[in-house]
Amino acid sequence: MTGAMWISLATCAGQLALAGLALARVGRSPLALPLSLLSIALSTWNFTHFAMERSDEPAWRLVGFAAALMTVPCTLHFSLAFVGRRRRSAWAMFGTYAVFGALATAMLVALGTPALARTILTLRFGLTVTALVVPPLGGAFALLVWHLRGARRPDERARAGLVVLGLTLLVALLLTELAVELGLRQVPRLGNLGTLLGLPVMAIASLRFDLFGRDETAPRMALHAVVLAGGGVLAYLTGFQLFAGETGVLVMFTTAITFALLAATRRGVTAYVTRGERMERLATLGRFSAQMAHDLKNPIAAMKGAAQYLKEEHARGQSWDGHGEFLDLMLEQVERLGRVVDTYQRLARVEPLPRPVDLGRLVETVLSLQAFANPGRVVLARQLEADLPPCAGDADLLANALENLVRNGLEAMPDGGTLTVRALRDGTRVALEVRDTGDGMDARTRERAFDDFFTTKASGSGLGLAFVRRVVEAHGGEVVLTSREGHGTVVRLRLPVDTGHTDEGARGEAA
Incomplete structure (x- = not known):
């Protein structure tokens, strides 16, 4: 040949x-x-x-x-x-x-x-x-x-x-x-x-x-x-x-x-x-299980402590009449465990329970929790528009979605930067926006950012942004991602306004 x-x-x-x-x-x-x-x-x-x-x-x-x-x-x-x-x-x-x-x-x-x-x-x-x-x-x-x-x-x-x-x-x-x-x-x-x-x-x-x-x-x-x-x-x-x-x-x-x-x-x-x-x-399953164990551990520990105390009192022949607060505590923790289980079920199915949600208060709550986890290299800023109408949504699911975005933003700036969370009007809707000053995403990452199990992090699960997208779509909203290498990333969640609030506002103006 x-x-x-x-x-x-x-x-x-x-x-x-x-x-x-x-x-x-x-x-x-x-x-x-x-x-x-x-x-x-x-x-x-x-x-x-x-x-x-x-x-x-x-x-x-x-x-x-x-x-x-x-x-x-x-x-x-x-x-x-x-x-x-x-x-x-x-x-x-x-x-x-x-x-x-x-x-x-x-x-x-x-x-x-x-x-x-x-x-x-x-x-x-x-x-x-x-x-x-x-x-x-x-x-x-x-x-x-x-x-x-x-x-x-x-x-x-x-x-x-x-x-x-x-x-x-x-x-x-x-x-x-x-x-x-x-x-x-x-x-x-x-x-x-x-x-x-x-x-x-x-x-x-x-x-x-x-x-x-x-x-x-x-x-x-x-x-x-x-x-x-x-x-x-x-x-x-x-x-x-x-x-x-x-x-x-x-x-x-x-x-x-x-x-x-x-x-x-x-x-x-x-x-x-x-x-x-x-x-x-x-x-990924291990990390999910660890988070669930963390959420269940505190109420279980509180119930165990209360039960052990009452058991010791009973062994000494003491009456429980003066320790009703321990029984109340156990009931509260049982209810708390029920809420945790319900939340995880809703997270899995993404089934919102729509109620009026104050987005400004939601941002304040999420950022107050992140302030303890933030090592201080990242500046947390908030911009909350005045007189913002409430959103029709599930506060727990929206809080989890916002926490995912905030955590992603913090991880995108390991050397420091500014993370800005906004609550604002967006046309006929309201919106939550998270902006970081990190390295941004390249074109391929940007196109696949919301795909299930897609991640660029060595320890990432690939579930965070996919979960955010499902939560927003379950509320009848949409997610808009803007990112460019060297210019950071902006994720905006556009959500419907609570129609009951809008109707009441219109009746008030007419009166």
């Missing part, structure tokens, strides 16, 4: 390994799905390059063309997810998938339709495809470069720089193959070399710079994926030996091997990921 054929096979194996690593994180990281699809498309293109060199069969040219085209929507998808615009620009992403998916399907259909194949492999069709390729790829790289220039943290700059370099090598150099197909013979074919050089760059971004988040098992997962991918390439070579003259059978065989390989890689890699996530969930 030639050197180019060996390069194609090695790159194919590497791309399959990267696809397996990414597939195991699908559903847990927004970058995983587009990177796995991109890697599968690139591995397919590299294999077709090998197949054309080995068999000189023109049908592989159409398969390779289809695979190369699918790298365009995958690149746009990955770029939008990386810069935190995946949800806002979903229309562009799905539209690009639809257009290039249709083109790729047409090329695969042309495998059995010679007339359609002759139409596709023309200069006019190539120029049309080029005109379609430029806008999504240009937009994707423009977003990445803009994000790179705006990144403030060194690790994010390094990560963004590697992604720009990796995608340039993997995708942009693949366009040289299209140029040659269009008849520009003076343009060198750099797609094969680009995919080979871009592979380690993306692998470093994924493993060394935590593209999918922190994962201590990543090296072992990578080794597992590489071994399986190497086995897959050996299976490809075996298929070429067995079915060298039967293109249709060979395509089906290699497709089956690819899917089996990806399934095995995902299963093996997922085992590592699941074990780590299970430990994280157990740690």
Whole structure:
């Protein structure tokens, strides 16, 4: 075999390994799905390059063309997810998938339709495809470069720089193959070399710079994926030996091997990921249990003390007539335990019991408690608008939501700063707002901030902001988060006004 054929096979194996690593994180990281699809498309293109060199069969040219085209929507998808615009620009992403998916399907259909194949492999069709390729790829790289220039943290700059370099090598150099197909013979074919050089760059971004988040098992997962991918390439070579003259059978065989390989890689890699996530969930459950134990411990201790005292009095033959306050204390603590249990049940179900809530008083209560926990490096400020109408809500749930936001704000400023809590009017609604002067969030963190179990903290549960969102939505309100690296974070909870208060105020004005 030639050197180019060996390069194609090695790159194919590497791309399959990267696809397996990414597939195991699908559903847990927004970058995983587009990177796995991109890697599968690139591995397919590299294999077709090998197949054309080995068999000189023109049908592989159409398969390779289809695979190369699918790298365009995958690149746009990955770029939008990386810069935190995946949800806002979903229309562009799905539209690009639809257009290039249709083109790729047409090329695969042309495998059995010679007339359609002759139409596709023309200069006019190539120029049309080029005109379609430029806008999504240009937009994707423009977003990445803009994000790179705006990144403030060194690790994010390094990560963004590697992604720009990796995608340039993997995708942009693949366009040289299209140029040659269009008849520009003076343009060198750099797609094969680009995919080979871009592979380690993306692998470093994924493993060394935590593209999918922190994962201590990543090296072992990578080794597992590489071994399986190497086995897959050996299976490809075996298929070429067995079915060298039967293109249709060979395509089906290699497709089956690819899917089996990806399934095995995902299963093996997922085992590592699941074990780590299970430990994280157990740690979260432990922290939740510790908080519940703390809330239950005080009333139980008070009841125990009162019961022990009354028992000792009874053992001495003393009457309980003069110790009614101890019985009252025990009853109070039983009621307190009932309230704690009810609160935790409501926290789990997020079922508000709406009553008029004075947001100014709620802020004062929460901040008075946080003042004892605050070590003093953070200045706590409050801005309470006068004559603010009450909110229709559950004071306990809203207090828990506000405490989560205040605690997040304090943790975002370990070296000190100012935390400002506001109660204000917001159009026809009232609002609670928490503003910190910390480092702020990058685009990816901002887009996923309210997702369940998503956290950037080593000891975080990923439940805080998700709980805040559920509480506010259960009240018929909405949460607005504004954050930028180096400029802090602002979270505003927009809540409905108590309609009973509004009606009474309107009747008072009319009188």
